[in-house]
Amino acid sequence: MLTSSQFELAEVVAILTRTPASLDALLRGLPDTWVHGSEGRSKDGEDTWSAFAIVGHLIHGERTDWMPRARMILENGEARSFDPFDRLAQFKESQGKSLDQLLDEFARLRGESLAALRALNLQPEDFARRGKHPALGVVTLSELLATWAVHDLTHLHQLSRVMAHQYRDAVGPWSAYLGVLKCTGHSS
Amino acid sequence: MLTSSQFELAEVVAILTRTPASLDALLRGLPDTWVHGSEGRSKDGEDTWSAFAIVGHLIHGERTDWMPRARMILENGEARSFDPFDRLAQFKESQGKSLDQLLDEFARLRGESLAALRALNLQPEDFARRGKHPALGVVTLSELLATWAVHDLTHLHQLSRVMAHQYRDAVGPWSAYLGVLKCTGHSS
Numbered sequence: 001m002l003t004s005s006q007f008e009l010a011e012v013v014a015i016l017t018r019t020p021a022s023l024d025a026l027l028r029g030l031p032d033t034w035v036h037g038s039e040g041r042s043k044d045g046e047d048t049w050s051a052f053a054i055v056g057h058l059i060h061g062e063r064t065d066w067m068p069r070a071r072m073i074l075e076n077g078e079a080r081s082f083d084p085f086d087r088l089a090q091f092k093e094s095q096g097k098s099l100d101q102l103l104d105e106f107a108r109l110r111g112e113s114l115a116a117l118r119a120l121n122l123q124p125e126d127f128a129r130r131g132k133h134p135a136l137g138v139v140t141l142s143e144l145l146a147t148w149a150v151h152d153l154t155h156l157h158q159l160s161r162v163m164a165h166q167y168r169d170a171v172g173p174w175s176a177y178l179g180v181l182k183c184t185g186h187s188s
Numbered sequence: 189m190l191t192s193s194q195f196e197l198a199e200v201v202a203i204l205t206r207t208p209a210s211l212d213a214l215l216r217g218l219p220d221t222w223v224h225g226s227e228g229r230s231k232d233g234e235d236t237w238s239a240f241a242i243v244g245h246l247i248h249g250e251r252t253d254w255m256p257r258a259r260m261i262l263e264n265g266e267a268r269s270f271d272p273f274d275r276l277a278q279f280k281e282s283q284g285k286s287l288d289q290l291l292d293e294f295a296r297l298r299g300e301s302l303a304a305l306r307a308l309n310l311q312p313e314d315f316a317r318r319g320k321h322p323a324l325g326v327v328t329l330s331e332l333l334a335t336w337a338v339h340d341l342t343h344l345h346q347l348s349r350v351m352a353h354q355y356r357d358a359v360g361p362w363s364a365y366l367g368v369l370k371c372t373g374h375s376s
Binding site for chain 2: 007008010011014015018019021022023024025026027029030031033034133136137139140142143144146147149150151153154156157158159160161163164167170171172173174176177178179180181182183185186
């Protein structure tokens with residue numbers, strides 16, 4: 001397992017580079033059951049997440065979270081807190097768009113983010129530079145970059161869950177063997 | 189949500205068709221941290237699952253589980269139980285192979301499975317045909333086919349988890365927000 005002192009930017013970039021194409025291969029052209037089937041309202045009246053919402057959320061992260069925060073660490077250090085990230089922005093921003101449009105937009109924005117990251121020409125000593133998260137307190141640049149990659153994976157995790165649950169009755173008794181159907185999510 | 193009486197083969201095929209390319213886009217060429225980093229032994233002395241093991245497991249399913257069981261339902265009904273599925277076969281069968289070889293093999297076998305499925309020319313009335321699972325008892329063809337798709341998704345779920353956990357220290361305090369890092373798996 002990696003600790004922040006052994007941080008390897010190439011490993012993070014390897015994930016970030018692959019996520020758009022992997023989501024594209026999985027989602028483009030899928031029937032609505034899989035893309036929108038989980039949409040609705042939770043008991044608490046919140047919009048529930050679908051494949052469509054997840055891609056929209058990843059887009060919002062590219063626009064407002066990852067590279068803007070990396071730049072803020074390099075420019076302001078701990079002097080200024082990051083802007084809070086709106087986890088629900090996609091429910092407005094994706095309205096009227098198609099999944100294909102969102103997939104295209106995510107791939108384009110991720111490409112731009114990675115080009116901007118390369119242009120920073122980060123050196124090993126940069127990864128320990130510190131910034132300030134509005135809720136978590138002091139964080140390092142390496143933690144931010146590692147989180148960017150794991151954030152892709154956490155939404156792949158969520159995506160497989162919300163899709164699989166569309167078929168929780170259709171699989172009959174096999175539900176006992178399908179771990180993803182036992183997952184109720186891990187977010188607050 | 190789908191019930192078995194509304195079973196749509198096209199929805200299942202839509203997932204099954206896309207999984208190999210999605211895994212290929214995510215995994216091919218990734219650094220070893222992500223592909224093999226989770227390999228080892230559990231407390232119980234069992235091999236732990238990695239991205240590499242998961243692709244091997246999907247290959248074994250194509251060879252021995254899905255289409256063989258579909259054929260057994262059509263040919264034998266409940267008269268003969270399915271052969272048990274070896275969930276751990278990949279730890280032997282994948283030895284000496286590269287991830288790229290496994291990805292190629294999975295894509296080829298899945299393509300063959302889907303061609304064989306099409307050749308069966310299944311009609312709506314076929315989906316209620318029954319077979320016998322060695323542990324679960326009576327199951328239907330629609331349940332088997334739905335399970336095939338959800339099995340892809342359950343291993344995408346597992347894949348994102350075992351990969352993300354390689355970075356559970358690297359993300360620092362963000363681990364509190366990353367749902368996938370709270371997942372300890374759902375299989376026995």
